[in-house]
Each structure stands twice: as structure tokens, then as C-alpha cells.
Amino acid sequence: MAKIIAGIGTSHTPAIGAAVDNGKTAEPYWAPLFKGYEPSKKWIADVKPDVVIMVYNDHVNAFDFKIIPTFALGCADEFTIADEGWGARPVPVVKGYPEFASHLVQSLVLDEFDMTIINEMQVDHGLTVPLTLMYGSPKEWPVRVIPLAVNVIQYPAPTGHRCYNLGKAIKKAVDSWDEDLNVVIFGTGGMSHQIQGKRAGLINKDFDTRFLDNLTRDPEALVKIQPLEYLRDAGNEAIELVMWLVMRGALGEGAKEVYRFYHVPASSTGVGNIIIETKAFHESRKGKSAA
Ligand code: DHB
Ligand code: FE
Numbered sequence: 001m002a003k004i005i006a007g008i009g010t011s012h013t014p015a016i017g018a019a020v021d022n023g024k025t026a027e028p029y030w031a032p033l034f035k036g037y038e039p040s041k042k043w044i045a046d047v048k049p050d051v052v053i054m055v056y057n058d059h060v061n062a063f064d065f066k067i068i069p070t071f072a073l074g075c076a077d078e079f080t081i082a083d084e085g086w087g088a089r090p091v092p093v094v095k096g097y098p099e100f101a102s103h104l105v106q107s108l109v110l111d112e113f114d115m116t117i118i119n120e121m122q123v124d125h126g127l128t129v130p131l132t133l134m135y136g137s138p139k140e141w142p143v144r145v146i147p148l149a150v151n152v153i154q155y156p157a158p159t160g161h162r163c164y165n166l167g168k169a170i171k172k173a174v175d176s177w178d179e180d181l182n183v184v185i186f187g188t189g190g191m192s193h194q195i196q197g198k199r200a201g202l203i204n205k206d207f208d209t210r211f212l213d214n215l216t217r218d219p220e221a222l223v224k225i226q227p228l229e230y231l232r233d234a235g236n237e238a239i240e241l242v243m244w245l246v247m248r249g250a251l252g253e254g255a256k257e258v259y260r261f262y263h264v265p266a267s268s269t270g271v272g273n274i275i276i277e278t279k280a281f282h283e284s285r286k287g288k289s290a291a
Pocket of ligand 2: 012059126189190237240
């Protein structure tokens with residue numbers, strides 16, 4: 001049976017991808033950030049998930065303002081890399097898993113989450129930067145990736161509560177796929193940031209810390225934060241954090257935080273990274289290390 005074993009929260013700041021692509025990771029500005037991701041890279045290299053469900057947002061690259069799906073699931077065989085204005089990032093094509101993704105769509109729609117089906121799509125920094133942060137720069141990505149795109153670009157964005165419930169439905173959908181697969185779900189974007197207007201550069205460390213604290217211990221408190229509160233308290237683009245709540249909803253009760261990192265500055269973003277293991281996976285890992 002397929003199962004979700006853990007969730008990863010990470011920012012997707014495009015300048016991080018550019019730092020890797022242009023060989024700047026050892027520069028003083030970037031070195032502390034990449035150092036902070038080392039334990040996460042080690043974790044995923046140890047765990048080697050078979051499939052990643054990447055909850056991310058497109059930034060007007062795959063979709064334009066003609067059509068903006070609220071929730072859309074990538075069912076294609078592969079996803080090529082978008083040119084965001086300075087050439088496509090030099091990273092491998094992202095391999096999907098059409099059969100499993102189609103099952104997820106079927107289960108989610110029957111569960112009353114009306115997913116848009118995507119059979120062809122390019123992916124932007126929202127998806128590729130988290131892969132780079134976790135996997136580095138391999139020739140091929142060592143995992144199949146199912147993109148789940150959430151609209152946080154144009155209001156109305158979905159509420160955190162809706163996203164959390166979508167996560168619960170994703171867990172149910174994964175659990176009902178009859179193939180032994182270890183699945184890790186990513187919630188990406190955030191944390192506090194505003195990249196335009198009078199408040200450009202706004203970071204709210206207290207907001208971000210509270211969000212990270214509550215993600216494991218009290219997600220029910222976080223789902224009450226309304227879209228406009230993200231904007232007011234943590235900047236226009238902090239609404240991306242609702243995608244972390246999809247991830248959290250898919251982990252169930254008793255999940256355990258095993259790593260956390262927070263860093264400012266990185267472009268305009270309060271960069272956060274967290275790894276949360278499901279109760280069952282955490283206990284099996286502890287059992288193995290004790291044996
Ligand atoms: C930045 C962050 C984002 O999430 C994004 O999509 C674009 C830019 C930034 O911090 O510069
Ligand atoms: Fe973004």
C-alpha cells in the first residue's frame with residue numbers, strides 16, 4: 001500500500017535557484033542558507049522516497065490570467081522547465097507518475113475536491129527550487145514528482161482550512177493506492193514576504209516562528225488564519241503558506257518535527273524549512289535506530 005511518510009515545508013525563493021545555477025552557494029550571503037539545508041538533504045538521501053507530491057504555486061508561467069485553477073493536479077508523464085524570462089533553469093525535466101496521479105484525482109474528486117486535471121505543463125521556480133534545495137544538482141531527479149498547483153496569485157486564494165482538509169483527502173487517496181510506495185509531500189512557498197509595493201521587503205520573524213511551532217503541535221490554530229491576515233501580518237506573498245497546510249493535513253495525528261531551519265536574509269523572503277514525519281514512520285525509524 002502507498003503511504004505518506006513525511007512532509008517537508010520549504011520556501012521556494014527564485015534567487016536561491018539562481019545562486020545554485022550561477023555557482024554562488026559558497027558566497028558569504030548564501031553559505032549560511034545552504035548550510036541550513038544540509039541536514040534536510042541528508043534526511044531525504046537516507047529516506048529515498050519513491051514519489052513526491054509537490055504542493056506549489058505557479059507564478060504566471062504555466063497559467064496566465066486567462067485561466068487560474070484553484071487546485072490543479074499534474075497527471076503528465078513529464079514536466080518541462082519554464083523560461084521565467086532569463087532562460088529555463090538548467091535542471092532535469094521533472095518525471096511524473098500519470099497512473100498514480102490519475103488515481104489521486106479520481107479519489108479527490110469523489111471526495112468533493114474538484115481538481116483541475118493537467119496533462120501538459122511547464123513548472124517554474126515554485127517547484128524546481130524546493131527540488132534543488134532537497135536534492136542538489138543531480139543529472140536526473142531521483143524521484144517521481146506529482147505537482148499540485150494551488151492558486152495563491154490572484155484573490156480569492158483558498159483558505160488554510162480548505163487546504164488542510166485537502167491534505168486530509170490526499171492522505172486518504174494515497175492510502176487507497178495498492179502499490180508499495182513511500183510518499184513525501186512538500187508544502188512550498190512562504191514564509192513571510194512581500195516583493196512589491198510600499199511594504200516590499202517586509203519580514204515578520206515572530207509570525208514565521210509561530211507558524212513553524214504550530215505546524216506540528218497545533219495546526220488547528222493555523223487553519224483559522226484568514227487569507228487577508230497573512231497579507232496584513234506577513235506580507236502579500238505570505239499567502240503561499242496555505243500550501244504548507246495541505247502538507248500538514250496529509251500527515252495525520254501525532255506527527256513529529258525532526259528538523260527545522262529559519263534564515264533571513266534571502267532575497268525578500270523569510271526562508272523556512274521543516275521536516276515532519278508521520279507518527280508511524282517516526283516510530284519505525286526510531287525502532288530501526290535502536291535495533
Ligand atoms: C521572491 C519570493 C517568492 O516566493 C517568489 O515567488 C518570487 C520572489 C523573493 O523573495 O524575491
Ligand atoms: Fe513565490
